[in-house]
Amino acid sequence: MHSAPALLLERVERAHASGSGRFLLEVDAFAVRRGEAVALTGPSGTGKSTMLDLLALASRPTSAGRFVLATREGGEVDVAAAWDAGDLDLLTATRAVHVGYVLQQGGLLPFLTLRENMRLAQRVGGRGDLARIEELARRLGIDGLLDRKPATLSVGQRQRAAIARALAHGPEIVLADEPTASVHPALADTVLALLVEQVRAADAALVIATHDPERAARHGIEICAAILATDGTARSRFSRPAGAAP
């Protein structure tokens, strides 16, 4: 039996100002299940980050036909309705518990140690699990660095720590915005492999934005490319209907 998609979007739009002027992101249909890994690709300015922010409940859609987040326990959060009602508390609480976000860089608070960064995510997400922190750190190869602050680490170590932080509270949706862009190319494969492996192990859905579809494909991530408008308007579209999922 197929579980409901962790995220299901239909007719969701987000307009935003980009460097070259107004830009419209259209999502006619997009679904992702736990256990799936999807890479959003496309030239810069096509709305990959905007899409991730929408999925993270961190950015308000301009309009939304349907936008539902299904939890592992079988609950549903009507994200579209929450944005409509301005129920930011519900969105914040949902994000805290169910979403983990890996940023391109700087996904850690500089004034906390790695362990404290992960503890914070757990406490805000209502899940205290010190053993999970140790386990994640061991698997990501940063178990000796847990009591250090981000500034004392290398870029690669920081990025692995950011992944551990995003996974610390056991979210079912993990988002990553160019997670390998700021690390050395030789390290990029390692970081990406660790991300995919840990998300699979946690039975979560993974959506990343990347400008490097080949590398993503090598790690078994399904590609979802931005479709640019052909009529010359500044529009792009991501499409991955629920029925199309294997």
Added chain:
Amino acid sequence: MRRLALVAALAWRDLVHEARLFACTATGFAAVLAPLLVLFALKHGVIEGLRETLVQNPRARMVVNTANRGFDQQFLATLAARPDVAFVVPRTRTLNAEARFERPDRAGTVFRAELLATAAGDPLLGAAPAPGPRGIVASASLAARLELAPGMEVTLRAPRGAGASREVLELAMTVASIAPPSAFDRDGAFVALPVLALVDDFTDGLVAPGAEPQDVSAARVFAGFRAHARRLEDVVAIDHALRRGGVDVDTRAGEIAGLLELDRNLGLLFAVIAGLGGAGYLVSLAVGLYANVERKRRDFALMRLIGLSGRDLLLLPAIQATCIAQAGSALAVAVALAVTRVVNAVAAEAASADARAVCILDPAHAAAACAATLAGAILAAAFAGARAARIEPAEGIRDE
């Protein structure tokens, strides 16, 4: 409550992480607040001190007529009824208003002293009760000469005539109390009006030796009066009113008018400086904390993304502002206290030994400054925090 503890812990960790910056910000606030505190201490010490000295010295509010004249009791009652007059007591002719005092246990040691009428509520005597018909309140210098203490027996003698016709009025009196030194700076004794009237009548030959003090008749006319204005400011008006009525008086009206004007001008000066300084301080506090929140925009966005609420982020800068404000005002109070001590030491060297401190940091003023700092800091931080809390979590997390 657990959430508050979490946010407080985050706020504190952030401050400690940037301990040097924390110290700089707090020191910056202290640098503005400390001079303001010293200014207030100076105002308190100098101006209030000057004012208090004048206001509290009852002689500054005294109005006494100069030439001996005839004032009926109707005139005195009218004077006493003025709303700006606090106290009126009649005087008898100056030459008749004196007596010799002797302690029964030290016969032969006699001192001459002026007699002054007094009554209940005499500002010169302060809290001391008015003496009864057989009591005296000795002036400080008379008390020192005769080594008087309250409760002692003392003999009052008033002579009249000379040679064979010399007669003496002798009254056994009790020392009711000793007047404060500010009341009268010569040898004098405050007595009830009947005693003064008796000595006057005896000296004029109207009564025999051995007469007792009697209630003063309503028809009696007095040579003068001693009045006290209710407030320092009233002296000038009473002085002018009496002079217009043809009564020459001796007051410190000129001196008082000058001092009141000085007080007003200095008060205005202090108010302007303190107002400007205080407003500048609050502005510096506000922009400092606001800049702090702007600088941390990215961290705030990340905390929003992790799932801290807008309320949490409103609270976080407020908690930090509280810490900074408290540290800053504590430092400012410490510096101001040290400066106050130095100023007072320098002033004491220059002035006479009994000079009062010119710079007094009132604990209430220090507490008010700390409270104003705290309120201003929280207000400024809440303003800045509200901005941080309103932004969508997706804003500010990227470097673009």
